[in-house]
Amino acid sequence: MCFEKLYGVDTSEAKEMYNSVYDVMKAMLKEYTVIFKGPNTQSSQSNPPSSTAARDTFASELAEDSNVEFERMDRSYKEMVNEIRVTDPKDELDIYLKAEVENPKTLPGMEWDVLSWWRLNSQKYPVLSEIARDVLAMQVSYVASESAFSTSGRLLEPSRSCLTHYMTQKSKPNPNRHFLRFLNPPPVKMSHLDDLPSTPGKYKTDKVPPYGILHHHRYLRLSKLTLWASLFLALFLFYLVLSPPPSPSRRNLNDSSSISAAKYGGSHWEKQVRKSARPRSHGGLTVLVTGASGFVGTHVSIALRRRGDGVLGLDNFNRYYDPKLKRARQGLLERSGVFVVEGDINDAVLLRKLFDVVLFTHVMHLAAQAGVRYAMQNPGSYVNSNIAGFVNLLEVSKSANPQPAIVWASSSSVYGLNSKVPFSEKDRTDQPASLYAATKKAGEGIAHTYNHIYGLSLTGLRFFTVYGPWGRPDMAYFFFTKDILKGKTITVFESPDKGSVARDFTYIDDIVKGCLGALDTAEKSTGSGGKKKGPAMFRIYNLGNTSPVPVTKLVTILEKLLKMKTKKKIMPLPRNGDVEFTHANITLAQAELGYKPAVDLETGLKKFVKWYMGFYTGSKKKSSW
Ligand SMILES: O=C(O)[C@H]1O[C@H](OP(=O)(O)OP(=O)(O)OC[C@H]2O[C@@H](n3ccc(=O)[nH]c3=O)[C@H](O)[C@@H]2O)[C@H](O)[C@@H](O)[C@@H]1O
Numbered sequence: 001m002c003f004e005k006l007y008g009v010d011t012s013e014a015k016e017m018y019n020s021v022y023d024v025m026k027a028m029l030k031e032y033t034v035i036f037k038g039p040n041t042q043s044s045q046s047n048p049p050s051s052t053a054a055r056d057t058f059a060s061e062l063a064e065d066s067n068v069e070f071e072r073m074d075r076s077y078k079e080m081v082n083e084i085r086v087t088d089p090k091d092e093l094d095i096y097l098k099a100e101v102e103n104p105k106t107l108p109g110m111e112w113d114v115l116s117w118w119r120l121n122s123q124k125y126p127v128l129s130e131i132a133r134d135v136l137a138m139q140v141s142y143v144a145s146e147s148a149f150s151t152s153g154r155l156l157e158p159s160r161s162c163l164t165h166y167m168t169q170k171s172k173p174n175p176n177r178h179f180l181r182f183l184n185p186p187p188v189k190m191s192h193l194d195d196l197p198s199t200p201g202k203y204k205t206d207k208v209p210p211y212g213i214l215h216h217h218r219y220l221r222l223s224k225l226t227l228w229a230s231l232f233l234a235l236f237l238f239y240l241v242l243s244p245p246p247s248p249s250r251r252n253l254n255d256s257s258s259i260s261a262a263k264y265g266g267s268h269w270e271k272q273v274r275k276s277a278r279p280r281s282h283g284g285l286t287v288l289v290t291g292a293s294g295f296v297g298t299h300v301s302i303a304l305r306r307r308g309d310g311v312l313g314l315d316n317f318n319r320y321y322d323p324k325l326k327r328a329r330q331g332l333l334e335r336s337g338v339f340v341v342e343g344d345i346n347d348a349v350l351l352r353k354l355f356d357v358v359l360f361t362h363v364m365h366l367a368a369q370a371g372v373r374y375a376m377q378n379p380g381s382y383v384n385s386n387i388a389g390f391v392n393l394l395e396v397s398k399s400a401n402p403q404p405a406i407v408w409a410s411s412s413s414v415y416g417l418n419s420k421v422p423f424s425e426k427d428r429t430d431q432p433a434s435l436y437a438a439t440k441k442a443g444e445g446i447a448h449t450y451n452h453i454y455g456l457s458l459t460g461l462r463f464f465t466v467y468g469p470w471g472r473p474d475m476a477y478f479f480f481t482k483d484i485l486k487g488k489t490i491t492v493f494e495s496p497d498k499g500s501v502a503r504d505f506t507y508i509d510d511i512v513k514g515c516l517g518a519l520d521t522a523e524k525s526t527g528s529g530g531k532k533k534g535p536a537m538f539r540i541y542n543l544g545n546t547s548p549v550p551v552t553k554l555v556t557i558l559e560k561l562l563k564m565k566t567k568k569k570i571m572p573l574p575r576n577g578d579v580e581f582t583h584a585n586i587t588l589a590q591a592e593l594g595y596k597p598a599v600d601l602e603t604g605l606k607k608f609v610k611w612y613m614g615f616y617t618g619s620k621k622k623s624s625w
Pocket of ligand 1: 370371372410411412413414463464465466474475476477491492493501502503551578579580
């Protein structure tokens with residue numbers, strides 16, 4: 001009914017919304033039925049709290065605390081509920097939905113509240129009323145911020161969630177409650193009760209009308225419509241609070257992570273994990289590569305495997321860009337003997353499981369939300385992957401025994417508005433120009449903390465615009481190629497003084513060498529079992545090419561390689577996080593990692609174009625992979 005009001009009678013939107021809420025309610029009902037009635041298999045062994053027992057406790061609590069005429073109330077409403085007594089909990093929802101809409105206009109002048117109605121109807125709808133009690137009794141402060149869930153200011157108002165002070169007393173956090181078990185929030189004062197006197201006892205319970213009277217009248221005044229809306233609202237909150245950590249505001253990005261749990265476990269899976277992680281050469285490393293089906297992850301994993309190291313991949317296959325490309329990379333990895341676990345770095349259970357099954361000597365952490373400009377569209381995904389995910393990985397790594405040495409991908413973007421060239425590791429990095437850069441910089445700070453407190457060996461690599469075969473479709477060289485081939489106009493940015501924007505484009509093979517150099521020179525972590533035993537290595541290196549190339553030149557090279565002219569639209573560099581130029585000073589990486597970039601942009605793009613034509617157009621000239 002409320003969806004019909006919102007979307008129109010008989011519209012597909014209304015039906016879709018109704019069905020989705022209905023499905024959620026059914027699922028919750030099922031869950032609660034198991035909790036309050038006990039799963040079939042256990043019912044004879046244990047004594048799970050039945051809905052009747054729960055109801056009785058609830059009723060006796062009421063009788064005890066509030067001087068209500070409980071017996072009288074009990075008699076009257078038992079008479080009422082006997083009219084429709086639901087025997088099978090799974091029918092409760094249908095019966096509730098079919099019930100008459102009650103008239104909200106009767107007995108004006110008395111406030112109603114949802115919880116009272118549900119309490120009153122707890123015999124009629126035993127399981128639904130348990131859900132209502134858990135969900136609707138949630139105090140405002142049980143959610144991080146009520147406003148966070150609201151698109152139009154305050155969400156919980158007296159008319160929407162009218163919890164009397166009596167109810168707030170009754171709805172104290174109870175760790176045994178199903179809902180609160182998930183939440184376990186600190187009990188803070190409800191914001192909409194702020195006008196309650198702060199002196200305890202000023203509100204006397206005897207000022208509350210006797211429960212029996214209230215109770216007797218309230219159900220008559222309750223609008224089914226409002227009830228339904230309240231329940232939906234509460235369900236919405238319930239979902240938000242219980243859903244996996246958010247997430248990229250774009251739902252599809254996390255689709256794969258939310259189903260990851262179903263994709264691991266079992267003896268066959270463990271066998272694959274062990275086999276993949278087992279080094280083939282004597283003294284080989286045992287490396288967990290996160291983001292293994294990403295661009296750099298694929299190349300690094302294959303290079304490690306080829307030289308005899310054990311490699312286990314981890315990737316959530318999100319949809320930031322075409323997952324088919326990631327699956328194709330996974331195919332390559334499998335052919336090289338690298339098994340990729342489908343899962344998210346935010347999944348601590350999975351990570352712990354992986355560390356239980358394999359004693360990783362190293363982690364090559366490449367899973368991240370990449371891309372500078374996309375951060376304005378979906379900031380949450382950067383926080384989720386580059387900060388929360390990284391912390392999760394560090395947490396699990398610091399507790400592992402032995403602790404692995406970790407090498408992870410930072411970015412040239414941390415230099416932000418730094419104008420001193422070439423960029424040296426000693427230069428300031430406190431002026432990020434994008435949220436992406438800020439999360440990468442935060443990652444460096446977080447890594448330092450874990451090094452300092454737990455003795456984790458950590459090496460950060462600041463990559464400079466990495467390109468090459470199997471690259472990322474969101475990067476300029478990649479989509480320029482695609483657009484040039486399609487005869488589309490491409491947009492080339494220029495700096496505010498009409499100068500060229502330039503990048504220190506770095507070929508993938510050079511980056512791979514830098515990654516392997518970092519892994520090979522990383523000292524062991526010093527901690528064990530989450531405790532630091534001594535100072536551990538902490539390093540940051542630039543991995544660039546040391547020869548910035550203007551984007552206009554990149555376009556000219558691509559035109560030459562593709563043998564096509566393109567239409568260019570020159571635009572001022574938008575204020576979306578892009579910086580005017582990057583240029584790496586690689587002295588440190590050269591000295592300590594033996595890093596020596598060897599591929600110039602034209603040579604690298606030639607290899608990329610060859611791969612691109614083979615992969616996307618089926619050209620016979622396929623690359624070596
Ligand atoms: O080195 C880095 O730190 C970063 O390199 C790239 O970021 P970016 O250098 O911005 O790479 P592209 O998005 O491929 O852009 C390359 C150049 O093309 C320019 N561009 C981009 C898009 C466009 O339509 N037109 C255009 O002229 C950009 O302004 C930039 O100068 C990656 O996307 C980041 O993930 C990485 O961390």
